[in-house]
Amino acid sequence: MDPACEELERRSRYLSALVRRTKFADPPQPEPEAKADVEPPQLKAPPHVGGEGKGGKDEAKAEERTPMKKPRGEAAAAEAEGRKVAVCVRAADMPLPLQRRAVRIALEAVAAMPRLESKRLALALKKDFDTTYGPAWHCIVGTSFGSYVTHSLGGFLYFSVDKAYVLLFRTAVQPLVQLQ
Amino acid sequence: MREQQGSGDVAGRRGGVIRSLLGVERRLAEGDAEGAVGVSSGKQPATEGGGGGGGEERKAVVRVVAADMPPALQRRAFRCARDELAAMPHFPRRLEPKRLALALKKEFDAAYGPAWHCIVGTSFGSYVTHARGGFLYFSVDKVYILLFRTAVEP
Numbered sequence: 001m002d003p004a005c006e007e008l009e010r011r012s013r014y015l016s017a018l019v020r021r022t023k024f025a026d027p028p029q030p031e032p033e034a035k036a037d038v039e040p041p042q043l044k045a046p047p048h049v050g051g052e053g054k055g056g057k058d059e060a061k062a063e064e065r066t067p068m069k070k071p072r073g074e075a076a077a078a079e080a081e082g083r084k085v086a087v088c089v090r091a092a093d094m095p096l097p098l099q100r101r102a103v104r105i106a107l108e109a110v111a112a113m114p115r116l117e118s119k120r121l122a123l124a125l126k127k128d129f130d131t132t133y134g135p136a137w138h139c140i141v142g143t144s145f146g147s148y149v150t151h152s153l154g155g156f157l158y159f160s161v162d163k164a165y166v167l168l169f170r171t172a173v174q175p176l177v178q179l180q
Numbered sequence: 181m182r183e184q185q186g187s188g189d190v191a192g193r194r195g196g197v198i199r200s201l202l203g204v205e206r207r208l209a210e211g212d213a214e215g216a217v218g219v220s221s222g223k224q225p226a227t228e229g230g231g232g233g234g235g236e237e238r239k240a241v242v243r244v245v246a247a248d249m250p251p252a253l254q255r256r257a258f259r260c261a262r263d264e265l266a267a268m269p270h271f272p273r274r275l276e277p278k279r280l281a282l283a284l285k286k287e288f289d290a291a292y293g294p295a296w297h298c299i300v301g302t303s304f305g306s307y308v309t310h311a312r313g314g315f316l317y318f319s320v321d322k323v324y325i326l327l328f329r330t331a332v333e334p
Contacts, residue, residue: 117305118303118304118305118306119305119306119307120305121305122305122306122307123307125307126307126308126309127307130309135309136309136330137309138297138306138307138308138309138330139306139307139308140299140304140305140306140308140326141304141305141306142301142303142304142305143303143304144277144301144302144303144304145277145299145300145301145302145303145304146276146277146278146279146280146281146299146300146301147277147278147281147297147298147299147300148278148281148282148284148285148286148297148298149285149297149298149299150285150289150294150295150296150297167299171295171297171330171331171332172330172331172332173330173331
């Protein structure tokens with residue numbers, strides 16, 4: 001049990017560092033958040049030691065996450081197209097370059113839409129990550145949803161962009177399945 | 181947004197990968213699921229929730245938006261969702277999507293093997309890749325539930 005506890009502590013510190021760094025990387029926003037809605041990761045079992053999620057197909061399946069967004073979160077002010085929207089990483093188990101890419105794609109997609117379209121944003125994110133980092137990624141975008149999923153190591157990101165919440169996670173795939 | 185169906189080894193225990201795009205937009209008028217696989221059908225039980233006092237006797241309305249799942253598994257999902265919703269407090273009415281998602285995923289993981297994923301909410305869009313025969317998108321009393329399965333590493 002000792003090595004498992006140590007592993008859990010290391011992962012917890014890693015996640016906290018990731019969240020802090022990502023938050024600090026964002027420019028300060030004039031509007032403070034109404035309430036913090038950070039969901040701590042729920043580690044239920046010792047995670048398998050596997051490679052980081054960078055296209056490796058032999059990565060182990062790890063924890064189960066339950067990101068949750070309460071209905072009617074923060075009310076956003078009237079936004080212009082040139083105005084920068086708020087981005088906040090709520091929970092992450094993902095290397096920083098991938099997080100930055102997801103946030104950038106989300107921001108570009110939001111800027112291109114006059115009004116937020118969840119399906120379109122989910123499609124854009126999944127397509128890009130499937131193409132860049134290999135299958136299989138899944139994306140959920142919305143303002144009011146709860147979830148319970150199983151994801152690969154290093155393949156989980158839950159962040160908010162403007163008034164929507166984005167859940168992006170990866171699952172392992174079978175090699176024989178890739179026929180497209 | 182085209183629908184891709186994985187071909188290949190039908191005899192295999194885990195078939196091809198199918199992609200689907202679903203979304204629920206409160207403001208949008210469109211109710212169709214674009215690029216979704218499966219059959220869309222409605223199930224309307226005779227008794228609809230009207231009586232305030234008899235919470236236990238009231239049957240929730242279950243409507244299947246899209247499905248690629250054997251009927252037995254679908255019925256199990258409906259029953260599990262109904263039971264869990266009935267167990268939640270009614271006055272004041274409060275939805276706990278995380279709890280419902282957890283219950284469904286746990287039950288399906290235990291009964292049919294990993295890995296299942298569940299999303300519950302009133303306003304969300306999604307784009308996922310699921311295993312053949314492991315996809316269900318339905319609504320229970322204005323709550324939308326997305327339950328799908330992905331292949332696991334052998």
